Amino acid sequence: MTETIIFYVFALMTVVAATAVVTVRNPVHAALSLVLTFFTSAIIWMTLEAEFLAISLVLVYVGAVMVLFLFVVMMLDINIARLREGFVRYLPLGIAVAVIMFVMMVSVITGGIFSGDSVIEPIAKAADYSNTKALGRVLYTQYVFAFEIAAVILLVAIVAAISLTMRKRTHTKYQSPSAQIRVTKADRLRIVKMPPSSEPSRSKTLSNESLGNE
Amino acid sequence: MSEFIQPNLIPVIPEMVMLAMTCLVLVVDLFLPQAKRGFTLFLTVLTLLLTAAAVIAIAPADTVSTFGGSFILDQLAVTLKVAILLISALVFIYSRDYLKDHDIYKGEYYVLGLFAVLGMMIMTSAHSFLLVYLGLELLSLSLYAMIAFNRKSIQASESAMKYFVLGAMASGLLLYGISIFYGITGTLDLNQVSDVVRMQLTENPIALSFALTFIVVGLSFKLGAVPFHMWLPDIYQGAPTSVTLFIGTAPKIAGFAMAIRLLVDGLSDLQAEWSQMLLVLAVVSMALGNIVAIVQTNFKRMLAYSTVSHVGFIMLGLLSGTEVGYSAAMFYTLTYAITASVAFGVLMLLNREGFEAENIDDLTGLNNKNPWYAALLAIALFSMAGLPPTVGFYAKLSVIQAVVSIDMVWLAVVAVLLSVIGLFYYLRVVKAMYFDPSDEGRELTIKESLDVKILLSLNGLSLLGLGIFPSGLMAYCILAFS
Missing domain, CATH: 1.20.120.1200 (NADH-ubiquinone/plastoquinone oxidoreductase chain 6, subunit NuoJ)
Structure with a gap:
């Protein structure tokens, strides 16, 4: 009751x-x-x-x-x-579809196999019966193949979602601490060997001369 | 609870190989620089060929079923799986240059494609409602993502969205039918469903035909039969041509397998009813597909409507309800997939960076530029139109023979008349290639790479070869239903 x-x-x-x-x-x-x-x-x-x-x-x-x-x-x-918008406009069509569906379902449900009489009432299980355990048992035995395919579908969803939405953003000011720490002198400083040009050397001698003069 | 028996894993070895290799491709691709992306393609093709070899190696003499009858490996499954795997391998090789040009040459593209192929393999072997549905979803989900793969193209995103929404609705309808059958029969296994349906046939005819209607609607949606074809032209046109090529070939074979599993294996006792439904769908599809294709200027859209009419032909074979009819429909599906791969393959060669060749006008002067590719495309179009000596002629002939053998001569006459209408738009493309003057200042470029050229040539010539010697392939199709 x-x-x-x-x-x-x-x-x-x-x-x-x-x-x-x-x-x-x-x-x-x-x-x-x-x-x-x-x-x-x-x-x-x-x-x-x-x-x-x-x-x-x-x-x-x-x-x-x-x-x-x-x-x-x-x-x-x-x-x-x-x-x-258009709720009222499509309302008659919507109601017509709903009524047809309703009549069809009622005609199927009231007679024959889906009527209340033909369904056998299930027996209530004992209080310690674990529904979860029973589900798990068939999921990993009888339906194991279907279960694996469902897992593959989830993997496809992951691959698809990442490949459709991940973009390489070029303008971000992201810093990589590990790269900053691992930096060496060679990465930052470039030592260039240059042949001594004539101009500075002359000025050097000039300055030497001037030094000597004083 | 019944005792669980360890399932026989041998029949699922090809699927296991496929899944393991796909995961391998997914991981290996992560470590490859863009310049070495060719290795991913190599691994992908290797996966498909290895799986095909596995299918052939374990092909049983009799029907084997495992996992409590939910998975079946019979001659039909073996033949269709090999066809799906080989055609997919061709498709991936053809699309390499297209993917490079459109900046979608990425590993995920191949991974999604391989998952789609896995879904198709499951569909061909599924022998329970649950597996049919899961295989279908695995295929569809991968395809949605592949269509949207080119993120720069708004058109592609739009068509992916359309496909997603309409595909979800079709899956819903199919599931609704499946759930009503589950309510009537109390089982998902197609063998048991078939037994219970036989017993319930006289008691509950209304409930059974109510459920059957939803199954047929869901099926014709996935196959693309009128009036459930609306998604097809938009998706064919909007998707990148490489994806259109993929959708237009192998999934058609999987759709055929699904129709056979559901209607013939599971619901053969309702054959009188579903034949009537398929009859209407077939006639309307052939009529609308052929007539609307005449006014299309976009080549991809035209081929979409042509697909609709070909689906009508496949349904003609199915509705005859005889083994001859089923094998004719199977022959038709297989050869259509081969033909479509040539047509889209040639179209794809005309693409270049920033330019999408898709209009019939884009094909003008192809003969002057490259007579060989023009000839290949002409063979494919003749085959679709059903002209001898191409294979399309023999496929149409065998379907029509099956229809005549069940005393529906009027239907055969209608099919022939509508094919004659269809001839017009195929020949219009041939005229554009051979006789129309090409516009000045429009450069027709063709990507040449040796492997694609060889494979495409073999593929195109196979249409002639199969047309002249169809008995080899036909023997496999007859074997599948005997």
Whole structure:
């Protein structure tokens, strides 16, 4: 009974927050609503006894991804009025698409395989059952190949991000302390051997003469 | 929980070689000065050839599957992998001078390219929804970055952005279809999906066709069939020509493999339904691709629309639902990739520093300047148009034979008529090369380097060779589906 109440409360909050993401005027509020949507979804997962997924949703999405989103939204000077342009114009089309999608989904979900009757209720696991351990076990056995490919995709993301954004900046006044310390006399001072030219030598003799005169 | 069995690692040796060598290229390249960048290219080509050798060395007589059935190595995978590896090696060699001229001759370019090839190899061997998707993402992510690689070009960044957004949407649609299938069948393994679909066929036809629709939409998006082709012309035109060459060749083979794995291996019991969907897509693609290509003045954009029409032809082979049709489609895909590599390869030779040869006008007078390259490009264009004795003729013929064999003569007639329309714009380029007077004061420069010249010549002549003796390659295509 309590579980049902918790589910409905948080399901309602999820739907309201998700609607707010696309309807509120201020992009910062939209991002915050998305945070709320993730958070309430995490709680619904928790009621399904999927603790690991719930916690990683909060840590990864709420903690990292959405904070980054918020930074971007706050840093960029977004013209909100321009973003909302055409909202009314595209509204009829949007509503039509939404209605068609809704009808299609309802027709699929209510009958046949996705209806509530045909889904077997899962058996609740014992309190000491570790969801994380179970996930880890299949991740490194059954799905190890897929897991490795996912790792390669992350490597591609790193290589791509660095090669697309790293620029050699030529005008920076960056100092390299180690290079400064390791400097030797030969790097800074250039000793040039010059043949003695006639002009200074004559002046030298002149000055000698003058010295001698005195 | 079922007991875990140590997977058989032999079928994945080529992928392991590929990944290890790619990481090696990534590290070695860091220590190379710009003047020695050629060594990176050498290592890249060596990687591709070594992997191809590994594929051939471990090629099994029967189908082998490992990792709980999620990875499969059969005749189809072996043939397609070798083709992907060899064509990619050609593509990298052709693009060397172009990359130098456009200041993108960097190690990361090759590393991203190698990762893309790894993604394609996984797509050809994937036998579960999860691996199909991961392979596709590995390919797509590398391609997005490669398109944007020339940071000075605003056009390239724009097309990378378009590709990224539309590609993400297509992946979303594909994933949506996959998730509904997962809901129906409770498994991601394509063998088990196939079994459950067979049982559910009469009980849940609506849910199954609902899911199938999303899969077909996602697939046709990645292949570039009308009405999901909008990204193709923009990306072909905006990307650096070396990347266009890469996108236009090997990934088409991987896309074909993905279609076979999903539709034929996994959902063969829904064949009646997906044939109908592919029928519409194929006819519309051939019509729109061929007709819109007529008005293009940009050569790369024209080839993009021509690709759309060729995708329609490949779908004709798939929709027949027979082994003959599948092998005809495979033959068509392989030969199209070879043909496209010649066409873009010649176009790339005309580029020079600060100048991007991409309009049909840029090709005028090519025959006077260099008759040999003009002849090679003409052979490639004739092959795309489907004129004998080039290989394009035989490829079109075998697809049309497959369509006729399932009693759809009207479809064969439509395909032939639309190919005749297509002949016009291919011949227009040939006319520009041979008969149009070149503008005064516009110097046509051609980069000459011996290795590119030899390989491009062999590549171009192979179109004639395969056209006259198609049975060798065709035998492999038939073997893949028997």
